[in-house]
Amino acid sequence: MNFNINIDKYRNLKRSMEREMINLNPIQRAGVLPIESKKAIYEFWDGYSVCDYCSGRLDKIETPPIHEFLEDLSKFLNMDVSRPTHGARESKFIVMNSVCKEGDYVVLDSNAHYTSYVAIERAKLNYQEVESEGYPTFRIDPEKYKETIDNLEDSGKNIGLILLTHVDGNYGNLADAEKIGKIAREKGYPFLLNCAYSVGRMPVDGKKLNADFIAASGHKSMAASGPAGILSINDEFADSILKTSKKFLVKELEMLGCTSRGLPILTLMTSFPHVVERVKKWDEEVKKTRYLVKELEEIGFIQLGVAPKEHDLVRFETPILDEIAQKDKRRGYFFYDELKKRKIGGIKRGTTKELKMSVYGLSWEQVEYVVDSIKEIVKSSL
DSSP: OOOOOOGGGGTTOOOOHHHHSEEOOHHHHTTOOOHHHHHHHHHHOSTTGGGTTOSSOGGGOOSSOHHHHHHHHHHHHTOSEEEEESOHHHHHHHHHHHHOOTTOEEEEETTOOHHHHHHHHHTTOEEEEEOOOOTTTOOOOHHHHHHHHHHHHHTTOOEEEEEEESBOTTTOOBOOHHHHHHHHHHHTOOEEEEOTTTBTTBOOOTTTTTOSEEEEEHHHHSSOOSSOEEEEEOGGGHHHHSOBOSSSTTSBGGGTBOOOOSHHHHHHHHHHHHHHHHGGGHHHHHHHHHHHHHHHHTTTOEEESSSSOOSSOEEEEOHHHHHHHHHSTTGGGHHHHHHHHTTEEOSOTTOOSEEEEOOTTOOHHHHHHHHHHHHHHHHHHO
């Protein structure tokens, strides 16, 4: 049958970013797979290959050791129960849909990812933002959470959940989760911590941070092939989150039976030893990031967000690049082009006023090469 479709364009798709270039994209740096996971892909790339020995539920599978992995992951996060999901956004929705009633308010920070808002809307909830301190730090003050909660209570609004973005994707600010979690606990509201940019990159202790739920991203921060996520729960809420179907008794409703059923869960597992070891080196990653900031500020970059940096994601204002772009015939594309010549990628094309980057997982030699390259580009373009 002829559908008049050119199917050749789908053959032999390639991507050489990680093989040929230094990738500075913050959304990808901590998602780079170790060699062990790349080998596992070859063994499990067929659809439903993790279900060879399934007795009805994903989290109960023992070969490959998914059940044991989820128990170990809970220990790693100092939580009680964990489940794989398709991403942090699904994890957040599952919590909202389980513990909140329609029309309840979710209190969340103004640095929250768009998926937090979409999850709220899909769960038919309302929200109240806790505003940041604004330019240039965009810091979230824990006391503002308390004020926002008090104001909602005084106006008779029902609060169903407190949500905090542990590290935001705009500025890479590390929020004071322990204090905000304590406020939520004292007020008697469940506390959801969105750790899409923290779990897998840095140490995260759920109980120390007073988290009732942790939403994590496998493909963003746990060196997994996506889409993959984790939802970790404390025992107090396990029954409401993990309730099962009345008709299919073994199937958990919020998971729609089973969630991540292929390479995402396999690479989460095979990358886990790598992730456990690398979070022990978090202090070194912060040092690299602070070095990057210090060196680039010397040539006119301006770091946005809380300083000194406590996370690898950095957002810069770059007036010096914008000045050069006004004179260069390539305009805003000059910086991207010059980086590409030096085998550096991950910066958005056409961006010169502001940009984000991360050197997470790069060697010191690579970090220094990135810094020297950017300095050279600026110096030679002025």
